[in-house]
Amino acid sequence: MIQIEPDLILQAQKGNSEAFTTIVEAYQRPVFNLCYRMLGDPDEAEDAAQETFLRAYNKLRGYDPTRAFSTWLLSIAAHYCIDQLRKRRLTLVSMDAMPYLDPPDTNPGPEAAFHIKEDQRRIQVMLKALGPQDRAAVVLYYWYDFSYEEIAQQLETTVSAVKSRLHRARLSLAQTWSEQESQRLTTEGKRHESPAF
Amino acid sequence: MNHQPFKDWLLSEEPLEAQQSQALQQHLRECADCRQVENAWADASALLRRTPYAAPAPGFTDRWQQRLAAQRVQAQRKQAWVAIAVTAGIAFVLIVLFGTHVLDLLASPASLLLAWIARLASLLSVYGILQEVFSVLGRVPPMVPAIALFFAVGFVCFLSVAWLATYRQLTTARRVV
Ligand SMILES: [Zn+2]
Numbered sequence: 001m002i003q004i005e006p007d008l009i010l011q012a013q014k015g016n017s018e019a020f021t022t023i024v025e026a027y028q029r030p031v032f033n034l035c036y037r038m039l040g041d042p043d044e045a046e047d048a049a050q051e052t053f054l055r056a057y058n059k060l061r062g063y064d065p066t067r068a069f070s071t072w073l074l075s076i077a078a079h080y081c082i083d084q085l086r087k088r089r090l091t092l093v094s095m096d097a098m099p100y101l102d103p104p105d106t107n108p109g110p111e112a113a114f115h116i117k118e119d120q121r122r123i124q125v126m127l128k129a130l131g132p133q134d135r136a137a138v139v140l141y142y143w144y145d146f147s148y149e150e151i152a153q154q155l156e157t158t159v160s161a162v163k164s165r166l167h168r169a170r171l172s173l174a175q176t177w178s179e180q181e182s183q184r185l186t187t188e189g190k191r192h193e194s195p196a197f
Numbered sequence: 198m199n200h201q202p203f204k205d206w207l208l209s210e211e212p213l214e215a216q217q218s219q220a221l222q223q224h225l226r227e228c229a230d231c232r233q234v235e236n237a238w239a240d241a242s243a244l245l246r247r248t249p250y251a252a253p254a255p256g257f258t259d260r261w262q263q264r265l266a267a268q269r270v271q272a273q274r275k276q277a278w279v280a281i282a283v284t285a286g287i288a289f290v291l292i293v294l295f296g297t298h299v300l301d302l303l304a305s306p307a308s309l310l311l312a313w314i315a316r317l318a319s320l321l322s323v324y325g326i327l328q329e330v331f332s333v334l335g336r337v338p339p340m341v342p343a344i345a346l347f348f349a350v351g352f353v354c355f356l357s358v359a360w361l362a363t364y365r366q367l368t369t370a371r372r373v374v
Contacts, residue, residue, distance in 0.1 A: 017265070021258060028257045033250035046253055050264050057265065123248050126241065142245040170208040170242075174234055177241035 038081035
């Protein structure tokens with residue numbers, strides 16, 4: 001996780017919006033990633049990430065400097081996304097929309113590019129099978145290396161509840177993975193069976 | 198077959214004791230079901246661990262600045278509406294209060310005029326008292342803290358408001374009788 005100068009936060013707390021812009025610049029990626037993994041749609045994730053920074057800006061005075069700034073910021077994002085998921089519940093999100101992916105250092109061949117895209121799609125399908133709280137626990141654990149205690153603090157629950165959430169989530173992730181795998185095998189099998197033109 | 202402890206161990210990312218690990222390996226050799234969970238979780242967790250952060254489209258910070266500016270404009274607009282609403286409210290209260298007086302004036306101009314003169318006189322006397330109080334305060338050495346001055350003025354204001362309210366109540370009652 002990125003660390004920024006405490007002085008920069010102090011400047012932003014005093015109302016220096018240029019300092020806050022530097023903070024946005026530094027944290028845009030982790031915040032956007034959290035929103036994208038939670039919401040599954042790049043446009044919604046952009047909106048949620050923007051909203052997160054706006055909320056952080058508005059309540060920056062209430063930020064306690066003894067806490068890690070990144071934890072505080074990600075907590076705002078996670079809560080916003082959980083609320084969004086609860087609100088929409090039934091609206092469908094297209095899984096075809098892809099986030100902007102950094103151009104890799106070496107230009108990948110079409111096959112590698114396909115694999116990257118396929119990975120992204122599979123992971124979103126797997127996360128989508130989880131409820132908002134379980135999803136947040138998984139995202140914070142695997143992308144942000146949060147400890148059980150930190151996740152418990154964020155989700156306002158106990159460590160043992162986090163452990164059982166993660167356990168349940170892992171089982172669901174493994175199941176979704178197996179389903180996707182068998183689906184892939186059947187479609188590939190069909191492709192091989194179908195006569196070539 | 199009871200798979201429960203084995204499935205728990207498979208999905209727990211905490212280290213197992215030697216005995217547990219041995220029992221798990223033994224079970225996996227015999228149980229295709231748990232083997233399948235193990236393989237699926239190994240692949241799924243590998244995918245979780247190798248997937249990097251997704252990045253926003255370029256220009257995120259610029260878009261954020263635009264959003265902040267838009268929020269500020271909205272806040273200002275809201276403030277303006279609040280100011281308009283408060284002004285309208287005050288105007289309404291004034292119309293209600295003095296509208297009846299206009300009607301009274303049409304009905305009995307002389308008595309109302311007298312009542313207003315009495316009110317003006319009382320305001321002048323309040324002013325006189327305040328002037329006196331302030332001249333006394335002015336002579337008090339600056340040892341008296343500003344906060345005490347503040348409270349003294351506040352108390353005097355409260356007294357005069359209470360007095361005005363009582364006065365108004367009395368005159369209204371007389372008018373009704
Ligand atoms: Zn088994």
